[in-house]
Each structure stands twice: as C-alpha cells, then as structure tokens.
Amino acid sequence: MPEDATRMIYKEYTKIVKAKYPLLVDRWPLIAGYNVMGGQFNNYLITIFKNTGNKATVSSSGINFSSATLGISDINDTNIETLRLRVVKDYGLQPRDSVVVLKIDGSNLNLELQKLLQKHEVVMGVIGMKIFLSHKGIDKSKVRDFKNTLELIGFEPWLDEDAMNAGVELERGIKQGFTDSCAAVFFVTPNFVDESYLSSEVNYAIMEKRKKKEKFSIITLVFEENGVNGTVPELLEPYVWKVPKTDLEAIREIIKALPLRIGDIYYK
Template identity: 60%
Template sequence: MKMSDSKKVFLSHKGVDKEFVIDFKDTLEILGYEPWIDEDAMPAGTPLERGLLKGMHDSCGVVFFITPSFKDDGYLETEINYAIQEKRIKGNKFAIITLQFADDNGNVGEIPELIKTYVWKKPRTHLHALREVIRALPIQVGAVDWREGIDDVVSPPRMKSKARELSNEAKTILLEASAGDGMIMHNRYMGGEQIQANGKSLIPENNQRTIALWVGGLEDLIRRRYIKDIGQKREVFEVTREGYEAADEIEEGKKGDAGVTKGAANLS
C-alpha cells in the first residue's frame, strides 16, 4: 500500500485498556478513518511482530494511549521502534501522536523515553483527546454534507463544474465507467495495482510512476464526489450523479474541441 492510499491509524495500547481504546476506534471509523487494533486486524496465527510491523507500515499515523497501565516493555517497545522507523521514512505523511491520560486518583502513565522527543498531549477529556488525534493526523476528515435520502433538504447552489480540469487518467476512468455499468475496481496485488472499468484494464504499465498517476486520478474522482466507495476496502466504486454529469460535460467538451479543430482545418 502506498502512503497516499492509507487511512489506517494504528492504535497502540495495553490489553487492559482495550475497551477504552475501542471507543476511539468506533468514533474514528464513523469519521472515515480505518483504525488498526491488533485483535481486529491480524488473522489468527499471524506472527505478532510481523503483524505489528505490517500494521504500522500500512498506517498514516500511530496513537499511543499512555495510561497508568502502559509500560514501555516487550511488544510496546517494538511498536515504538516501528513507529519511529515509519516517521523517518514517511516524514509529514506519518504522525506519532502521544496522549497521556490520568486515572481517577490523578496517576498518569509514564511517557516512554523513545517518544519523549515528540510532542505529547495530556487531554482533559476523551473528546479533547479525539480532537488532538484528528488535528495531528495527515489525513483530513471529509466535508460535512447531508446524508442521501433525507427529505425536504434544500440543496446548496451548484458550483460551476471543474470536470475539464481533471487529469487525463481521471477523465479516462470516469468516461469508461460511465460508458459501462458505472462500476470501477481498484485491485492491489503482489508487485502492482490495476484499475478496471467497462471491462478494461486501464493502467497500461506496471511501474510505480504510471500506477501513481492512475491512482491519483482515482483519488481525484473520489475527492470531487464523482465516484463513491461502495466496498469495505476502497476497492469497489460506482459513479455518482455528479460523476455522470461530469462525464457528459467532458464528452461535450471533446465535441467542442473537435469542432474547433475541424473549423481551423477548413480555414487552412
């Protein structure tokens, strides 16, 4: 998985704090993130250190929940080392977020030495802690809008479409999907990726630069709400109403460009 794809957030905690951390996990999922907790993310039988390394590698950030139960030993030390390694590789595309909590008696967890060089927060409430997590992550929360199917909602004025500003890759994906059944598949496999629409494989070459261009086009369509994710792993998408309208606009633009070219040829 490339850094630009990841919405995963690694939640590091002691087992005794799991119920406490699951509350954060559930809220982050509602906001569109993909929290990573060991018991959910690793199939039975996965070697623990290998699972932790993959979980950290696939994430855009890690949250260390430092409670009085948190001890810097064993696998927690391993998680810290993996987090620092990812930070060095990914830079500002990976966040190390440390939250220090107090219990009812005022006791606090001890910040491990390895992450004392990074800023940490001591949130007053769980809501304060959640705000700090959202502020620090490199992936932003999506725009707020009405849910589909709500009656008597006045839609805001439509902005002028910017469909023609899309990259050639994004246009091709959208046009192919619109010409077919409206579905787009984004498949990841060992050694590469492929985007399929209208029965066609669209990424022409299996090299990192070409893949990045096409995946970037797909992400642009998602940001503009021309397509929406209908799967669980951001692998299956369908064209939205706005997407079909954008495809029509692109087609009209192509016809207009062709007419201008033909007219210029006649004049010459």
Template identity: 50%
Template sequence: MIEAWPILSGCNTNIGTYKEWLILILIHTGISHVKMNGGCGELTSTIVGAEEINSNNKESVRRRLEKNFRVGPRDGIIFLEKNGSSYQIYDDADILLRKHEYAMGVVPMRIFLSHKGADKPLVRDYKSTLETLGFSPWLDEDAMSAGAELERSIIKGFEESCAAIFFITPNYKDEKYLASEVDYAIQEKRKKGDKFSIITLVLRSADSSNVPPLLHRYVWKQPSTDLEGIREILKSLPIQVGDTYWKE
C-alpha cells in the same frame, strides 16, 4: 499525463485561468471512453480568494476552489504556472495522486493503535469511531492472522500507517513490545517526515510519568473526554478530513 493516469480513468476537465496560472478542474466520472472538456474562463479574485497564487497560499486556494466548484473526494484541481511559452506543474500531480489513492481505496488511511491489553475495550471504541470517519485503524486482534509472527506484523502495520496513536493510561508499561512500538513509530516519523504523525493521548488519570521517555519530545495531549480525544487525533493527523457530501 492526465490522459494516461489510471487513477483518473474517466474524468471531465474544466479549464480556467487566473493571471499566470492555468487551473484544471478534474471531475471523476469512471467512464474511461467518454471525456469532455469545458471552460471556466478567467477566474476572479473573489472566486480564487487571493490577489495572486503562490507556493504559500496554493493549498488554501485549492480548498476554496474545491468548495466553489463542488469538487468531491474523487475529483481534483491541478495548478499549472506559466513559464515562458509553457506551463509547469510542480508537485500537484503527486498531491492529486495521493488524494485519489486514498479516496478510491487504493491506499488505506491506516492508523496504528498502540495500547496495553487491559485497555483494549477503550481502544476498540476509538477504533470504531475512526472507522466511521473513513479511516482503517490497525488493531492487533483484527489486523493479525492466526499464526502470524507478532514482531513482523507490527512492523508491517507501521509501514502501512500514516500515524501511530499511543493510548497512555496507568496500565501502559514500557515493556518489550510496547517499547518496540515506540521505536518503530520514531523510525517511521524519520522516514516519512510530515506524512506520519505520532499522537500521544494521556487518559484515565495517567500523567506525564506514564509517558515513555522517547515520546516526551513529541506533543502529547490529555483530553478530558473521549470526544475531545477524537478531536485531538483529527487535528494531529497528516491527512485532512474532507468536506461533507451527500452519500452516494
């Protein structure tokens, strides 16, 4: 499977073990015709950070190993659990595929920005910050081509996004397109589950009375500054922001 995986074309594999687990550390090289395998041996509990690996702690173990072995955004770790005479991969392949799709730009980390036109200068600042962090925010003035049908473009924007941020100010009125955006966000949440977040920021002297009724069932935040607003967004996204690395 790994040998034929297009996203991973060109990677070196380091193989380690920990009790009943086989651990593959895949280092992306981008050189498809040269692949090298190495060994890490039997890992210790100090390196792994746990006495055993199970479904409850596997992701925290993965993050610890990523730091210990300096695994970058285009690299990955796969856990294989021994099952009799063979090993079982579970959902690690899907997790790694999604990570590499985002890291290599195959799938953009899109975030839909819902707002009233009067608040566009505020939302542009948030958009710029999110772009600096590596996301691809959906803002109507940038995402829509001339002559595009608005409703269809909005639907496409939601389908491509992993989250919707509602910027609630006293200007935010639950009118035609804003009401539709709330409905589309809820539809995406039902469809994608924990792979889609609805994030509501109450800003600029707005209060709960400005929040559309359908959004009341979801957690909303009232940041005192724009910086706090960015922190709330990052904490609420279904995508984990990666560790810091030197620029290539």
C-alpha cells in the same frame, strides 16, 4: 485551455510516476488517459483532468472562471487548496480526477506535481492511510471506544484484534500494521509500560516517522487514572505529547495531529 501547459503537466508528471512506480504507470490516474477542461483566472491556469483510463481519446474544453464562480477575488499561496476543493465539488470530480492550479510562469509546477502525486498515491493504495492504536491490553475497552468514534467520523483506525487474521504471527502483524498506517496513537495510561510488544511498537513508529517524514504522525496521549499519570516512554519524549482532560479533548488532539483529512460531507 492552453495545450502546451497541458502537455507540460502530463509530460513532467509521467516522468515522476515512471521513476517512482514504473510497474503502475499504465494504470496511474491522469497518465492512463484523461479528458481536460480549464481556463485562466488572473495569473493562474486552472486545469481539470478527468480520468478516462483511455489514452486514445482526449477531449478538451474551456471554462470561463470568474470571482463569482470561484468564490475568491484572487489566487495566492494561502487559498489554493480551498480553491482546489471548491473546483472538485462544483464539477463533481472523483478521486481519480485531478485539479492543477498552475502559475502562468510555471514557477509552482513542481509543488503542484508533488501534490498530485500525494493524492494519487492514496487513490492507488501505495501508501498507508490507517491509524495505528497502540495500547496496553488492559486498556482495550477504552481504546475500542476511540476506534469506534474515529470510524464514525470517517477515519480508518488499526486495532490488533480486528486487523490481524487468525494464525498471523503477532510481531509480523504489528509491523505490517505500521507499514499500512499514516499515524500511530499511543494511549499512555498508568498501565502503559515500554517493554515487550509495546517496546516494538514504539520502535516501529519511529522507523515509520523517519521513512515517511511529514506523511506519518506520532501522537502521544497521556491519561490520568486515580490521580496518577501515565509515563511517556523515553524514545517518544522528543515528539509532542498531550495530556487531555477528557476523551473528547483527546479525539480533537488526534484529528488535529493527523497528516490526513476526511472528505466532503454529504447527506446519507
């Protein structure tokens, strides 16, 4: 593995993390210490940084990548993520480890560093990854079924009665729920009315969308009861909303719209 490429990745990534999270840089994955291994495949350098947390000792080893070991004949912009996931799985990498797939000319360095940052922000818990479930109280049992299903799949839904401890002021608790989340799902039944706490939740969702951009999704699901559809709040109309015919279809719409994905599947 070319040492100059490794040093360049480390140097440039350290600059980014220091600028954004100066108080966390000493504990940050890769920056806190690593061993490195990797090699070249066609016009790409594939580098694996295994987190050690010890800057004093760094070991380096080479890997002979081939079409047979990688499962592809060439690397391009459409299959880099598939390749990255394969390397993670084949080498038993942990969440604090990293895989950088760098073009020989370094032209995709900034993109790779941003992907590293997004991954490590999740690992370090500095960005919200919960899913806020917004609903009218009368629909609690319906929404709880969705919560239980999302948890079973591997997601982390936020439901007010479970997420807030006794004594927490409701408005502040709701606001914190949005801060901790990467998405808000609005269950718009005929009972859903854009007022009181539901009005606040609509406003908070839009605030988080403006702040987190592509890292936050607003997911609006319209449900029918007794031939009557729920009414989408005016402020949510600019965002895509769906009218699922079944709860299973609604779950699929949520999963497709989320900005996150769950990990590999293993035997229990």
